[in-house]
Ligand code: NAP
């Protein structure tokens with residue numbers, strides 16, 4: 001059975017990727033950060049929470065990442081973790097550079113030092129193109145990052161290429177354009193709109209406050225993008241790929257369609273507030289996915305209209321359930337049993353260490369504890 005290590009398994013992509021790889025028969029190890037309130041709601045919603053081997057680890061803590069790599073001993077590694085919200089990266093530029101950028105070098109070092117011969121995937125982003133003025137972006141288009149997040153992603157993109165060429169690693173970067181779903185975080189504009197529209201349609205709210213309605217993005221469906229990500233690691237050669245739909249739509253297009261779906265007029269409810277504008281906006285992104293089509297045989301099936309419908313309908317259902325008194329999965333935060341976690345002292349971890357220890361006495365000591373008996 002192939003083993004896989006996914007960082008950021010609690011996020012949108014980590015959860016969909018885990019679901020897809022489970023269907024392919026992989027054993028899944030996923031890292032998550034210990035926080036005061038657990039956030040396994042995506043894994044719960046997909047019904048896969050109990051199938052994931054959870055490893056507490058933080059990208060900022062290299063020791064924990066080394067342990068995660070060692071104990072999972074993976075065939076494939078998917079680095080999905082990042083501080084992914086562009087707006088916040090302007091406010092927390094240093095933290096973002098460390099998590100989204102520098103941590104990738106630490107992770108690659110962990111693989112190199114431990115001599116783990118795993119294939120490595122890095123979640124690169126179309127944000128790296130920034131305001132480069134091109135009408136369509138592909139693998140050869142120059143980058144012009146326009147946020148601390150994009151600059152950190154570009155650094156990570158570069159270092160993956162350096163490790164690939166310096167140490168003969170199978171390391172690839174997927175340049176993914178915006179991909180959304182009902183599992184998308186509420187702060188991203190797609191989900192903010194689908195959720196806001198559903199609340200308005202249910203009579204729970206009477207306005208939706210947004211920023212720049214004229215920015216254009218190439219929006220696809222997250223679950224099917226994860227299939228492309230998996231395909232990238234199944235190729236003979238490590239190469240980078242653009243994953244996109246090839247269509248650009250404005251935030252306003254998204255708003256109009258979402259309100260149309262519930263039979264309301266957007267102008268009555270949408271307000272603009274400058275606080276949602278960015279210091280440096282990316283006006284337009286549209287990806288050319290020809291290489292992915294040709295080499296991976298991958299093509300998006302869910303484009304803009306289907307995506308907006310899917311998201312609005314899901315949020316409508318969720319709010320209807322709420323009004324009927326049924327809870328959302330994330331209303332009951334799930335504290336994982338300590339026994340489920342793979343830590344330095346958990347059985348699975350100790351057993352994997354024992355195999356590597358040559359000295360029998362040391363083996364016995366690690367297994368049974370020190371020979372000194374305490375009264
Ligand atoms: P997401 O929902 O925000 O998930 C990010 C994940 O990273 C979460 O599991 C988060 O954990 C984890 N994380 C954040 N900081 C961490 C740290 N210091 N240590 C360990 N884990 C940490 O993002 P997503 O949409 O799934 O995106 C997945 C990846 O693709 C990200 O790298 C993102 O930048 C990149 N990307 C996304 C898109 C897109 O449109 N979705 C497009 C291009 C590239 P918590 O749950 O604890 O916060």
Ligand code: F7E
Pocket residue numbers: 084085086087124125126127176177178179187188189190192209210211212213215216217251276277278281282
């Ligand atoms: O903004 C505009 C905003 O935050 C999209 C991340 O996954 O995709 C995502 O980054 C556009 C921007 O996503 C609001 O100004 C207007 O032009 O949904 P977003 P993003 O910044 O494109 C890339 C590929 C990633 O890699 C990132 O990790 O919508 N916009 N009004 C707004 N955006 C937000 N969030 N909220 C508003 O009220």
